[in-house]
Amino acid sequence: MSTAEDAVTRRRGVTLRDVARAAGVSVATASKALNGRDNVHPDTRRRVVEASERLSFTPNSLARAILAGQTGTVGLLTNDLEGRFSLPILMGAEDAFGAGQMSVLLCDAREDAIREQYHLKALLGRRVDGLIVVGSSTDPRPSLGHALPVPAVYAYAPSADDTDASVVPDNVNAGTQATQHLLSLGRTRVAHITGPSTYAAARERATGAQKAMLDANLELVGPVRHGSWTETWGRAATNSLLGSGAEVDAILAGSDQIARGVLDALRDRGVAVPDDVAVMGFDNWDPMVDGAQPMLTSVDMNFKTIGRRAAQRLVDAIAGRSTAGVEQVECTVVVRGSTVKGA
Amino acid sequence: MSTAEDAVTRRRGVTLRDVARAAGVSVATASKALNGRDNVHPDTRRRVVEASERLSFTPNSLARAILAGQTGTVGLLTNDLEGRFSLPILMGAEDAFGAGQMSVLLCDAREDAIREQYHLKALLGRRVDGLIVVGSSTDPRPSLGHALPVPAVYAYAPSADDTDASVVPDNVNAGTQATQHLLSLGRTRVAHITGPSTYAAARERATGAQKAMLDANLELVGPVRHGSWTETWGRAATNSLLGSGAEVDAILAGSDQIARGVLDALRDRGVAVPDDVAVMGFDNWDPMVDGAQPMLTSVDMNFKTIGRRAAQRLVDAIAGRSTAGVEQVECTVVVRGSTVKGA
DNA sequence: CTGTTAGCGCGTTCAG
């Protein structure tokens, strides 16, 4: 008579039928009882709930999904699991979903179009309700197309097709805000050392910086110095800058790593920060900014917000509310000792 | 007559039935044809395959899973999405699975037992074939218990129950190997500056270091200096160490961040690295070691391998091959300029 | 070789 109890040991888990049998009711009644539907006698419901707990019954979402046509699962297709960008975005998305009952299927395509197609197929086969596609740089990436059976939102890297939905950082504005912070401190001779000009992020931040200077009837000191996103480049560029005899009272670095190199070189040359030269970076990457001496002022691109917004827009799209177009997420200047003494 | 074609526009995606209808065969035949089973006429198969492609049919893995009792999905339950540890582990797992056709459902419990239970329930409801549980430190964590309907493997943080399957870094050996590297360079006066003594990782690495010294009939210079995992602590501890008049020819730092602080302080004091003092860290964290000057020798704990091994053991367990017990993954010393000139 | 039947676990009618 303990067939229901034995279900646990069977290969398949406990099913609703087992619970119904244990409670002495039909599957239909058990279903209603557990899902809080009407027309179930309180006593019956209690019996069912108790049986379900005793057997530690876990409803099979797959079976449910196959009926409902909705799985409560979204696919996160990233190209940059290694990198610093996809993780906070992923967290923001997890955050936004976590409140509800969405689960996240994660795939890393590693910049490989073939692998991406492969994973896409797998995700669609698992009937995800939607997709978030995370790029590894802010340069536009190929669209997955409009023939998808589910909505997609692109995060960090926008889709090249601007009728797709994308959420990206506002790099131009970030460059402007950073520069305005320096100007607001009375600095006027600002140099800009940044990453490769092949990166949209580097170009856009530089554009924003130049714009801010222009608005103040000023100009950047010398040309924008493009290099790599490394401390080494920050050191080299700073040495070449100061070695050339240029006079600067602020250096805007294109990333926190570059900024660390800048700080390093300045210290070697006996230049005081922030008294003689103010320094700031981009990304507000904790281990970099906190470890710097003095601590580094930086522009936070709010990656987590990007992830959260992407998730929210995806939820909207799934609910049928169309959300095309590129959305820019604003950045935040975080002031520390490298621009304001004692901050 | 184009009902099959219209399926795309229907709310539910294209089903096998649509394909069968379009190819003029029964569902069963279509199934066999697409799955490469025997007893299907080549011509029929061709018709079916063609129809399936024309309709861009994607088999519903959910329906398949409900039959097979296997979903081809594993749950990755992490507590440290923020941190540096879970990500490489996740990548290793993604790697190991990616070769096959496993998909990864990712959840972040954020060190919250309630949230963990909640996510666990969700994962089991989705009928994952197994679980990988990633901790945020190497301290043992509570077991999920043995009543789970699917196997679980613990990564980084071992389960407190040692009849569970765990994969962890070998921190004692890491401490030993690091110290032996310093000794092999002829250094004999080694000091150790590391993280909080509340961390098993800090204690174990220190133990390994002491063991290596003892084996060489030597002792660490002064007591192990416990602090925080930060550059700031590395600087402070170095200054206090040298200020006390202690003579050292090597400093073993408990992490790359601490090591960066050590390097910084040494430079300020005019101590040459590696000539006067050799410095090394743990974790081999790219942005930290490459940016250092000179570049930082460090112990790579092979997190990715940990993830890969966890995934492999999980696959084994799913296949019924039992794999209890704690597995230690070996580390690797990566030599750079901070211990060997010009390396 | 092909089609029919059965059934996976569940939710939802619709009679009783």
Add this chain to the structure above:
DNA sequence: CTGAACGCGCTAACAG
């Protein structure tokens, strides 16, 4: 208030 019957998309066993 309860239960029998049907269907979701798919595969396996068996007839034809």
